[in-house]
Amino acid sequence: MKTSIATVSISGTLTEKLRAIADAGFDGIEIFEADFIAHDGAPRDVGNMIRDHGLDITLFQPFRDFEGLPAPLRAKAFDRAERKFDLMQELGTDLVLICSSCHPASLGGIDRCADDFAELGERAAKRGLRVGYEALAWGRHINDHRDAWEIVRRADHPNVGLILDSFHTLGRKLSPESIRAIPADRIFFVQLADAPQIEMDLLYWSRHFRNMPGEGDLDVTAFMRAVMATGYAGPISLEIFNDQFRGGDTKLLAGDGHRSLLTLMDDVRRAEPVAVDLPVMPARVAAKGVSFIEFASRGAEAQTLSNQLQTLGFRKAAKHRNKALTLFQQGDVRIVLNEETTGYAATAWTARGTTICDIGLRTASARDAIARATALGAQPFEQPLGPGELNIPAIRGLSGSVLHMMDDDLADVWQVEFAPLDAPDVDAGLTRVDHLAQTMSYDDMLSWSLFYTSLFDLAKTPMVDVIDPDGLVRSQALSTPGGDLRITLNGADSHRTLAGRLLSDTFGAPLQHVALACDDIVKTADKLAARGFEALNMPANYYDDLASRFDLTSEKLDALRRRNILYDEDAQGAFYQIYSRDFAGGLFFEILQREGDYQGYGGPNAPFRIAAQKRLMRAKGVPGDAG
Numbered sequence: 082m083k084t085s086i087a088t089v090s091i092s093g094t095l096t097e098k099l100r101a102i103a104d105a106g107f108d109g110i111e112i113f114e115a116d117f118i119a120h121d122g123a124p125r126d127v128g129n130m131i132r133d134h135g136l137d138i139t140l141f142q143p144f145r146d147f148e149g150l151p152a153p154l155r156a157k158a159f160d161r162a163e164r165k166f167d168l169m170q171e172l173g174t175d176l177v178l179i180c181s182s183c184h185p186a187s188l189g190g191i192d193r194c195a196d197d198f199a200e201l202g203e204r205a206a207k208r209g210l211r212v213g214y215e216a217l218a219w220g221r222h223i224n225d226h227r228d229a230w231e232i233v234r235r236a237d238h239p240n241v242g243l244i245l246d247s248f249h250t251l252g253r254k255l256s257p258e259s260i261r262a263i264p265a266d267r268i269f270f271v272q273l274a275d276a277p278q279i280e281m282d283l284l285y286w287s288r289h290f291r292n293m294p295g296e297g298d299l300d301v302t303a304f305m306r307a308v309m310a311t312g313y314a315g316p317i318s319l320e321i322f323n324d325q326f327r328g329g330d331t332k333l334l335a336g337d338g339h340r341s342l343l344t345l346m347d348d349v350r351r352a353e354p355v356a357v358d359l360p361v362m363p364a365r366v367a368a369k370g371v372s373f374i375e376f377a378s379r380g381a382e383a384q385t386l387s388n389q390l391q392t393l394g395f396r397k398a399a400k401h402r403n404k405a406l407t408l409f410q411q412g413d414v415r416i417v418l419n420e421e422t423t424g425y426a427a428t429a430w431t432a433r434g435t436t437i438c439d440i441g442l443r444t445a446s447a448r449d450a451i452a453r454a455t456a457l458g459a460q461p462f463e464q465p466l467g468p469g470e471l472n473i474p475a476i477r478g479l480s481g482s483v484l485h486m487m488d489d490d491l492a493d494v495w496q497v498e499f500a501p502l503d504a505p506d507v508d509a510g511l512t513r514v515d516h517l518a519q520t521m522s523y524d525d526m527l528s529w530s531l532f533y534t535s536l537f538d539l540a541k542t543p544m545v546d547v548i549d550p551d552g553l554v555r556s557q558a559l560s561t562p563g564g565d566l567r568i569t570l571n572g573a574d575s576h577r578t579l580a581g582r583l584l585s586d587t588f589g590a591p592l593q594h595v596a597l598a599c600d601d602i603v604k605t606a607d608k609l610a611a612r613g614f615e616a617l618n619m620p621a622n623y624y625d626d627l628a629s630r631f632d633l634t635s636e637k638l639d640a641l642r643r644r645n646i647l648y649d650e651d652a653q654g655a656f657y658q659i660y661s662r663d664f665a666g667g668l669f670f671e672i673l674q675r676e677g678d679y680q681g682y683g684g685p686n687a688p689f690r691i692a693a694q695k696r697l698m699r700a701k702g703v704p705g706d707a708g
């Protein structure tokens with residue numbers, strides 16, 4: 082399988098793009114004319130520079146407004162094409178992409194266009210070049226891949242073929258199934274892009290909102306299944322126009338692109354009886370939840386965290402046999418406090434202070450999960466093992482964080498590596514980790530959602546806007562079908578938001594809060610209060626509004642108000658939340674109860690919770706919170 086990416090898809094100068102594209106593992110590039118023109122270097126040198134990076138030039142593009150023109154514009158279009166043929170020969174590529182005309186004088190007509198292409202094919206053949214025709218979704222006369230195919234078919238020239246682009250087909254809601262009937266050797270090239278489902282002008286949508294396959298809402302897999310069913314064996318190329326990507330991290334985006342292509346093609350071969358020349362990798366592994374959460378901390382902060390965990394009802398359950406690790410446990414929730422002065426956690430602590438440095442995920446097979454992750458470009462993570470320690474496989478997240486993969490075969494780590502402590506049982510009714518909430522720059526959200534969804538079978542909720550008094554935070558939840566593993570991604574635009582503040586104090590995409598489930602929130606709240614737990618205070622206005630929005634009895638409302646319990650409900654069920662006060666520079670815990678089949682996260686409460694958190698920070702005089 083030959084992978085390719087259009088240079089327009091990522092940020093940087095041409096040289097920066099080439100390095101990142103080659104490092105990410107692509108085989109070739111589509112050279113975008115604008116990237117070439119902006120570069121100061123002769124075409125021959127540019128071609129050599131690309132090949133010196135180990136990359137092929139899979140095509141040159143775009144060539145616009147060619148077909149269907151009346152004289153004398155028609156002759157001029159052919160002259161223009163000849164000049165671009167000269168350039169292609171200098172660069173060293175044999176294929177040009179001609180996108181369907183948007184020219185106001187273009188006359189259309191399938192046969193007229195086919196004649197133009199037959200003549201152009203003849204001219205290209207003289208130079209050993211080929212031309213590919215792509216229907217732009219907003220082309221003046223040709224805007225459907227079936228019409229472009231009909232023109233190519235009637236042009237009937239071996240040097241004229243079809244170029245398919247998933248955006249133009251799926252964006253116009255055309256079924257990709259008609260592609261299955263096209264002979265593979267008539268398809269010269271395939272371009273792929275996804276996009277979020279937003280109702281807007283097609284051209285604007287395409288030029289600003291495309292994203293990597295798997296990052297949007299289009300069924301790129303169905304499109305690519307149809308393409309592969311023809312027997313197509315040419316390059317598979319990303320062509321992404323995206324405002325965020327134009328200003329994003331070149332290396333990260335190139336890596337995302339490669340990961341998205343491998344994931345897509347692996348999905349295609351599992352769904353369609355076709356040969357895909359791609360190394361085997363395990364299928365997405367079932368994720369069964371969070372096995373452990375590890376905090377890096379030291380000294381007084383570690384003591385404060387230890388006390389806080391005990392007020393939350395965690396029992397100091399065990400100590401590591403070789404290392405400064407303490408295991409706190411309650412129900413099925415394990416929190417490890419790591420006070421080591423060397424190794425990964427120590428580095429994380431030095432960089433961030435008290436932080437969640439490691440997550441252990443429960444999977445059906447740790448080995449398969451790691452094999453899939455590394456096949457998709459994740460970095461394996463290893464630390465030297467002490468005597469008697471288990472080798473629990475791990476990978477790095479996108480910003481250097483660590484994810485351990487656990488499974489039933491590794492479940493005895495807690496007995497093998499840890500010695501039990503004889504601490505009193507202080508259980509407050511917390512049963513399991515409901516979700517992990519990860520904070521990141523808004524620009525990194527697509528990268529993280531692709532990272533997780535390529536590894537595990539996770540559905541994405543639509544992005545929701547959360548209003549912080551100082552800006553907007555966008556939030557999206559990923560969840561396994563049964564909700565065993567849930568991760569929320571929170572993207573901050575501004576450093577003044579609660580989420581953005583954590584980012585400015587740390588780096589990467591830290592976990593900002595952990596949500597723990599219980600079965601009876603009122604009972605749990607009372608147990609916590611008895612242990613000295615202080616909930617985040619919610620204002621009276623919040624409860625007055627609850628009374629107007631929902632049918633709650635005055636007793637129930639009073640029970641919620643007295644305990645600072647937040648409430649939400651939908652057609653499926655009800656939802657209760659309590660927030661801890663923040664600690665260690667902005668981390669916090671959430672305690673929640675799901676009732677019925679409520680699948681959400683209390684989104685409507687988020688603005689009021691954030692306002693309350695900021696009020697508390699101001700009262701504590703946290704610097705920068707004078708407003």
Ligand SMILES: O=C(O)c1ccc(O)c(O)c1
Pocket residue numbers: 142143178180215217246272287288320
């Ligand atoms: O937006 C465009 O004009 C444009 C150009 C070339 C392409 O291949 C494409 O898909 C879109």
Ligand SMILES: [Mg+2]
Pocket residue numbers: 215246272320
């Ligand atoms: Mg295209």
